[in-house]
Amino acid sequence: MSSVPPFTAPERQRYRRHLQLAEIGEAGQLRLRQARVLVVGAGGLGCPILQYLAAAGVGTLGLADADKVELTNLPRQILYGPADVGQPKVEAAARALRHLNDLNTYALHPVRVSPANVRALVAAYDVVVDGSDNFPTRYLLNDACVSLGRPLVSGAIYKFEGQVSVFNYQDGPTYRCLFPEPPSAAEAPDCNTTGVLNVLPGLIGTVQATEALKVVLGLGDVLSGRLWVLDTLTFQSRTLRFKRDAVQSAINLDTANPADYFDVSCAPTAAASLTAEELRQQLASAAPPLLLDVRGPLEFQRRHLPGALLLPLPELAARAAEVPRTRPVVVYCQSGVRSAQAVEQLRTIGYDNVLTLRGGLEEYSG
Numbered sequence: 001m002s003s004v005p006p007f008t009a010p011e012r013q014r015y016r017r018h019l020q021l022a023e024i025g026e027a028g029q030l031r032l033r034q035a036r037v038l039v040v041g042a043g044g045l046g047c048p049i050l051q052y053l054a055a056a057g058v059g060t061l062g063l064a065d066a067d068k069v070e071l072t073n074l075p076r077q078i079l080y081g082p083a084d085v086g087q088p089k090v091e092a093a094a095r096a097l098r099h100l101n102d103l104n105t106y107a108l109h110p111v112r113v114s115p116a117n118v119r120a121l122v123a124a125y126d127v128v129v130d131g132s133d134n135f136p137t138r139y140l141l142n143d144a145c146v147s148l149g150r151p152l153v154s155g156a157i158y159k160f161e162g163q164v165s166v167f168n169y170q171d172g173p174t175y176r177c178l179f180p181e182p183p184s185a186a187e188a189p190d191c192n193t194t195g196v197l198n199v200l201p202g203l204i205g206t207v208q209a210t211e212a213l214k215v216v217l218g219l220g221d222v223l224s225g226r227l228w229v230l231d232t233l234t235f236q237s238r239t240l241r242f243k244r245d246a247v248q249s250a251i252n253l254d255t256a257n258p259a260d261y262f263d264v265s266c267a268p269t270a271a272a273s274l275t276a277e278e279l280r281q282q283l284a285s286a287a288p289p290l291l292l293d294v295r296g297p298l299e300f301q302r303r304h305l306p307g308a309l310l311l312p313l314p315e316l317a318a319r320a321a322e323v324p325r326t327r328p329v330v331v332y333c334q335s336g337v338r339s340a341q342a343v344e345q346l347r348t349i350g351y352d353n354v355l356t357l358r359g360g361l362e363e364y365s366g
Contacts, residue, residue: 004030011103015057028217029057035216038062038121040113040141041131042089044201045155045208047079049129052209054097058216060105061097062125063090066112066348076198113137114348115261115317118144119253129153129212131205135182139260142167142175147252151215155208160197162204165227166211168249172224176248182260200232258314259341272343273356276364279330289328289355294342299334303361313338316345325353332357332364 007015007026018024018032035058039049042065053061069077069084069092084092090108097106107124111117113132122128122144130141130152138154145152151169156162167175207228214220227240274282282289291308293300300310311319313333323329323346331339331346331354339356346354357364 004034011057014101014103018056023219024217028219031217032057032213033059035127036060036062036125037127037129037212037216038064038125039129039131040064040137041133042077042079042093043067043073043131043133044076044196045131045133045157045205047077047093048202048205049131049155049209049212050093050097051079051100052206053129053212054101054104054106056209056213057101058104060107060125062107062109062121063093064109064111064113064121065089065093066110076196076201078202111350112348113140114345115140115253115258116320116345116349119147122148122150125150127151127153127212127215129155129208131155131208133157136261138175139182139256143251143253143256143260146174146249147254153208153212153215155204157196157200157204159195160200160232161230162200162232163227163229164204164207164211164223166215166223169215169222169224171244173242173244174249174251176251177245178227178242180245180248197232203230203232258317258345259338261345272347272354273340273358274330275358279357279364282328282330287327289330290324292323292329292331292342292354293333294331294338295333305332305361305364308332313342316342320346320349320351323351323354325351327353329354330357331355332360334360335362336360 012019015029018029019026037053037058039046039061042050042063050061067089069080069087069089071085074080079093079096088110090110094106094108109121113121118140128141128145128150130138132138141152145168152167154167154175155164167173211223214222225242228237230237291305293304293308293310294313294316296312311322331342333339336356336359339360343354343356
């Protein structure tokens with residue numbers, strides 16, 4: 001600690017209540033100043049997480065979110081106001097956080113976390129706090145944290161109920177130990193139509209911030225191997241215990257099923273796809289699209305559309321740069337499932353020129 005600059009008089013005044021706690025003191029506050037915490041999602045959960053971590057003096061806060069502020073966000077995403085509508089969330093959030101505490105560093109990542117960028121993002125931080133709202137991101141962050149040895153503070157909300165746990169902490173259970181398989185399309189909530197009580201994200205996000213501080217400071221009994229659940233309608237809470245599973249806890253970015261990172265509840269809509277007849281018309285035009293086949297090599301050998309580029313889905317994240325951005329791209333597979341996953345992956349990293357062939361080769365041949 002001797003090489004770390006001492007606190008200034010204004011800093012001591014600002015963090016006085018922490019410094020008065022024997023469990024934190026100056027050593028703990030210095031740990032907070034040196035900490036690097038990545039918050040994924042600057043929405044309902046992310047807003048209270050970011051506010052409390054910034055106010056606590058976490059030295060470097062990473063903000064990862066690709067969305068812009070919408071009017072419907074304002075009741076529960078309390079970092080933003082009407083003037084922020086239409087602005088990138090990470091920029092609007094950073095402005096508010098700097099006003100709250102300008103002693104910290106705020107690293108902005110205006111991207112949706114994806115298989116193509118997650119490893120580099122997570123590697124740059126000590127702790128990851130998941131404030132996302134979808135299952136693919138939760139599995140993706142879990143697998144990245146397992147790969148890189150980072151603790152993951154996880155939270156989730158649904159209507160009137162929320163939950164918090166800490167995964168991959170000191171060889172504790174991972175997200176997959178509790179939830180081995182992503183939900184099916186029928187089980188996953190519709191990301192566009194499910195409502196939420198406006199105060200719920202504040203309650204759950206504050207608990208997540210508390211757990212993140214405990215992890216950084218090495219304080220108390222971290223929610224590792226325990227899932228804390230709150231029902232706001234009854235204001236009853238319960239804690240469920242779970243154990244580390246040797247098989248599930250070994251799954252990481254290199255061994256996971258890439259389909260786990262595809263959002264079944266928010267699959268590409270008709271606007272992100274085209275029919276077999278529409279593809280035939282485009283192929284006959286003066287500027288036909290590039291065809292991208294995301295099946296396996298043996299399937300490609302047996303039959304493929306003329307001129308198609310083979311890029312198997314499991315390799316897509318690593319080879320995404322091979323997909324051009326300057327011409328239309330139609331992605332296809334046998335039935336349309338894998339190609340929809342591929343389009344979702346590509347769109348999360350900024351490709352707006354990709355469509356999936358609905359029904360795949362089966363529909364095209366029919």
